[in-house]
Amino acid sequence: MFERSYDIVIIGSGAGGGAVAKELAPLCRDGVKIAVLEWGAKLREDEYTGREVEMAEKLYFDMGGVLTRDRTMTLAFGRAYGGSTVVYTGTSLMIPESVIRKWAVPGLDWTDVRVRSEKYLRENNVHLLERDKLNDNNRLLYEGCKKLGYRVEQFPVNLKGCQGSGLCNLGCPNAAKQGTHRVQLPLAEELGVEVITNCRVETIGDRECIATVTTPPYGEASRWPDGRYRISAKAVVVSCGAVNSPALLLRSRLPQSLPALGRYLTTHPALILVAEHDHAITNYYGHPKSFYCDQFAESHGFLLETCMYFPFTTAKNLIGFGREHSELMQHMDRLQMILVLALDPAVPENRVTVDASGDPVVDYTLTPPVLSSLLASMRYTARIFFAGGARRVHAPAGRKFFITADEVERIDDVITMDQLKPGKVSVTSAHLMGGCRMGLNRSSSVTDAWGRVHGVPWLYVADGSLFPACSEINPYITIMALADRVAERVKTDLPALRST
Ligand SMILES: Cc1cc2nc3c(=O)[nH]c(=O)nc-3n(C[C@H](O)[C@H](O)[C@H](O)COP(=O)(O)OP(=O)(O)OC[C@H]3O[C@@H](n4cnc5c(N)ncnc54)[C@H](O)[C@@H]3O)c2cc1C
Ligand code: SF4
Structure with missing residues (x-):
């Protein structure tokens, strides 16, 4: 030694x-x-x-x-x-x-x-990117929120010489x-x-x-x-x-x-939501994250942010497989994406422990308020996508793979709690806290x-x-x-x- x-x-x-x-x-x-x-x-x-x-x-x-x-x-x-x-x-x-x-x-x-x-x-x-550097994926969240009267702000970002490679x-x-x-x-x-x-x-x-x-x-x-x-x-x-x-x-x-060591872990449980436009948009190029919407933080416990994920990550986050999955993935250049972050409560049961080798094991249960936030987020996000001109939307708790624009009036019947099954819906986290x-x-x-x-x-x-x-x-x-x-x-x- x-x-x-x-x-x-x-x-x-x-x-x-x-x-x-x-x-x-x-x-x-x-x-x-x-x-x-x-x-x-x-x-x-x-x-x-x-x-x-x-x-x-x-x-x-x-x-x-x-x-x-x-x-x-x-x-x-x-x-x-x-x-x-x-x-x-x-x-x-x-x-x-x-x-x-x-x-x-x-x-x-x-x-x-x-x-x-x-x-x-x-x-x-940290500064705001010039508006002419923002791509369609970002612009569409902004426009969808504005049309519906939701609060939407530009993110300050910490860049020097960004080339917009995404x-x-x-x-x-x-x-x-x-x-x-x-x-x-x-x-x-x-x-x-x-x-x-x-x-x-x-x-x-x-x-x-x-x-x-x-x-x-x-x-x-x-x-x-x-x-x-x-x-x-x-x-x-x-x-x-x-x-x-x-x-x-x-x-x-x-x-x-x-006794509190490892406990009260919070994660901002996240969903990547995807919509398809009927034409190509700029999504891959440009800084991926320029706007956020905190309209629903107080009332429903979630934030929305622009995002653009890579093919493997996107494919794994879609629910389902087969023809429709492949159809959506083949149209990456038409996809708009929005990230949902649920504001999860700190509870002692959500925690880090260690296994017999000393490696971390994370116990995390999506509590009922968080599941409600995630459900509401999918419904509101679908409305924002359609307000921005999307042709169809994929919602993880949707009753079918694609939701079309003509269904927007009855979105609450199409995206439902019984479809929001932990383990079936792909929930991720990049904000680990506590x-x-x-x-x-x-x-x-x-x-x-x-x-x-x-x-x-x-x-x-x-x-x-x-x-x-x-x-x-x-x-x-x-x-x-x-x-x-x-x-x-x-x-x-x-x-x-x-x-x-
Ligand atoms: C994909 C992604 C996107 C994100 N985007 C944003 C964003 O835009 N804005 C924002 O505010 N936050 C963002 N975050 C979250 C943010 O990056 C983290 O919250 C923050 O970096 C956490 O800081 P930390 O010091 O707690 O841990 P980390 O930054 O994760 O650093 C911990 C370090 O400790 C090292 N380490 C661990 N165990 C050991 C060990 N036993 N011995 C030696 N070294 C060890 C790890 O290798 C790691 O380098 C993002 C996170 C991810 C993953
Ligand atoms: S978009 Fe991101 S990866 Fe590309 S240059 Fe800017 S900071 Fe770097």
């Missing part, structure tokens, strides 16, 4: 870990030793090919299709230098004040989160998306933070981690040779994401019992409002797992803002931690 020693070890390099690394990096000038241990690889620029299956293998856990225990939902999250920010779409929203109020975490106030979020909006070059979720081949792999990690490395890729942390012990470096057949070489490592540290920051952070802490057997929620005490939370694990003074969490409930918007900016707070806390605590 190789031995290494640092002052601060950050595990994971995504939205949370990348922000912490950059914030703490100036300490390296004063001799503080900092390492980021990242399971994933750092791809070479020529490896971003935009090929669906190849990129999914290199950049995601289980190719973006991690299954929940009962196999009714797939979860997408990244494994790479930059974590899920390598594959995210880059929509960058500020969390509403009302959500921070609902979270009710003592010591966490919205003004603080807003100021820190604004810092990352600037750092990541491949964001496969890792941008044009280096345009400003994820942590483009912004925070290079800044941190310049100042002396060491990022060790291909390094999976197995367990955390008393001020140390056990990790293994294994070189995959792609990406840049890791800074460390293959092998097993014991890494000691005065402070450990866990930023492995909402599935892997609870799993790592659960298999590490912490000195504290934490599992190490912030809060007041050990019985109902895992960390305090600064990401410090209750009862373990040298251990911190800084990622999406901190959310006590869902964010009700795309989460990455809020994750960075919370990680920024954790970094500040580590900086304050470090002198005392170094002297023990």
Whole structure:
């Protein structure tokens, strides 16, 4: 076993870990030793090919299709230098004040989160794309909503030099998306933070981690040779994401019992809805996500966003098979897509545990309110598609494969709850939140409002797992803002931690 020693070890390099690394990096000038241990690889620029299956293998856990225990939902999250920010779409929203109020975490106030979020909006070059760069797929959601009088807004996005290749979720081949792999990690490395890729942390012990470096057949070489490592540290920051952070802490057997660990996972359960126009539209080219509609958030518990998925993902999300399925897939150039995100409640039963090998297992049940939201979302989305001129619509809970425009008046009879069967309908998630929620005490939370694990003074969490409930918007900016707070806390605590 190789031995290494640092002052601060950050595990994971995504939205949370990348922000912490950059914030703490100036300490390296004063001799503080900092390492980021990242399971994933750092791809070479020529490896971003935009090929669906190849990129999914290199950049995601289980190719973006991690299954929940009962196999009714797939979860997408990244494994790479930059974590899920390598594959995210880059929509960058500020969390509403009302959500921070609902979270009710003592010591966490919205003004603080807003100021820190604004810092990352600037750092990541967040802006609105010029209207002439928006494609038909985006324009049609906007027009459909406007016709029906629904509120619709343009997404701010974090791009520099976007070429509109539409491949964001496969890792941008044009280096345009400003994820942590483009912004925070290079800044941190310049100042002396060491990022060790291909390094999976197995367990955390008393001020140390056990990790293994294994070189995959792609990406840049890791800074460390293959092998097993014991890494000691005065402070450990866990930023492995909402599935892997609870799993790592659960298999590490912490000195504290934490009954809430792994619980209250929320996912913004998502449906990809598809409509066909009678002519080709621009959908594949152009940034995929330019508008969102929050008209139904309060009343029905869902958001709508533009989206455009790749052939494999689209095919797997359609319900049914055979002639109609193939007919729809053959007309990819005519397809319009809308993503539904249900705003799911945080319940203790939705949780991460670990199996006998220490690997994460996710239990997630779609609660009745979420099923109602998903049903309503399909009905409203069908109306929006038809208002935008679609010829026919495929709804996962439709009583038939295609719904035609002449059926719009009786859409509630055509899209029905009895067809919305978990396991039959393809529900996905790319917004994983909770599992190490912030809060007041050990019985109902895992960390305090600064990401410090209750009862373990040298251990911190800084990622999406901190959310006590869902964010009700795309989460990455809020994750960075919370990680920024954790970094500040580590900086304050470090002198005392170094002297023990
Ligand atoms: C396809 C897709 C599109 C998205 N689009 C958007 C969007 O447009 N806007 C938005 O706000 N959000 C979006 N998101 C969500 C956003 O990317 C995530 O919420 C955010 O990146 C999560 O940050 P995190 O720090 O919690 O985890 P991640 O960013 O997932 O980082 C966790 C890192 O930890 C590493 N890791 C895990 N376990 C270990 C271990 N044991 N040892 C070492 N390393 C480990 C992983 O490899 C990973 O790199 C999207 C997500 C996906 C998948
Ligand atoms: S649309 Fe823009 S950000 Fe997305 S992959 Fe293409 S160039 Fe990159």
